[in-house]
Amino acid sequence: MKKLLLAAIFAFSSILATAQVKTPQASPSSKVEQVVGLTTVEVNYSRPSAKGRTVYGELVPYGSVWRTGANANTTVTFSENVKIEGKELAKGTYALFTTPKADSWDVIFYKNTDNWGTPEKWNDADVAAKVSVKPESTNRHVETFTISVDNITNDNAVLSIQWEKTIVPVKIEVPTKEVAITSIENALAGPKASDYFSAAQYFYQSNGDMNKALTWVNKAVELATANGKEAPFWYLRQKSLIQAKLGDKKAAIETAKASLAGAIKAGNKDYEKMNNDSIAEWSKK
Structure with a gap:
């Protein structure tokens, strides 16, 4: 009887512990x-x-x-x-x-x-x-x-x-009015350098059409340097990877060297190492 009482108390306590009162x-x-x-x-x-x-x-x-x-x-x-x-x-x-x-x-x-x-x-x-x-x-x-x-x-x-x-x-x-005009001007101006870069990066990462990817990354570099600015070293890094994937190791090395120079100038050790590693790999016969 005592065991049954203890079991009942335990079961009731468990119900109280898990019950949620909704009001x-x-x-x-x-x-x-x-x-x-x-x-x-x-x-x-x-x-x-x-x-x-x-x-x-x-x-x-x-x-x-x-x-x-x-x-x-x-x-x-x-x-x-x-x-x-x-x-x-x-x-x-x-x-x-x-x-x-x-x-x-x-x-x-x-x-x-x-x-x-x-x-x-x-x-x-x-x-x-x-x-x-x-x-x-x-x-x-x-x-x-x-x-x-x-x-x-x-x-x-x-x-x-x-x-x-x-x-x-x-x-x-x-x-x-301001938001609408900005939206219209952006749309009529066409894609930005970052849009072309993102498209090229996606095609590279998803094994898409590498020729399209190269066209888009070239367009990204072109727009990014339109005002006499230096090409972003991460754009050039992506371009070198696409060129290597297309089998053009010579062009990929030259692009990687340009990316390396930009990374060194910016003090970006990660891109410096990635470019050095790629140049070494693509230089192997």
Whole structure:
């Protein structure tokens, strides 16, 4: 009987050890991802509910920095440089903090995103952008805290912070024209030296057409030296390997010597050794 009791206790303990209790979050997490023009805006945040409480002025005090949501930092990510209410903000991920007031809100984009709630020690150097926004009242009651990206055009949108009967609209301007023009100019200019080099390298590594690989690496060297610059020694190294694979050891040695000279000048011991080893190997009769 004692053995059975011990076995039952052991089995029950094992069940408790492996059991996972699942309950809903009081402030469930949410993610918003929106493309504005050619810029992706992503918001990750937690959503508390009012539950009959007065939010602003009581649950969220006026005049104090607020985490702007619940739990870990609310974060906003921009794939391109943007303007927030006219102020420049570099692309990247920021914690979103606010200081609610009756007639205006401070909206802060903070570089340190690893806080639970507000930072234990506030660092002004981490403030990437701070703007003042006038809150708007609405007759519609917003029960659950909401952040959305609204009023979208090719050039701007509104980051809308909503809760209770207050909406805080934060204007975002995105560089659609600049990104589009750069993309068009790059496409019309054709492949870059690095594109030709990557293509040649891939064909060499995958045993593709070595004649095509040689054509492309030659084009890479040509573009890289167009403004009187020296050919990158790693381009020449790749060219020598392709020439050797094509059976042209004489040309491969000459190219490897040029790569060796560049590697020595740059102080790159790895490429210096690789070229010396290859020259020795290809020089054998």
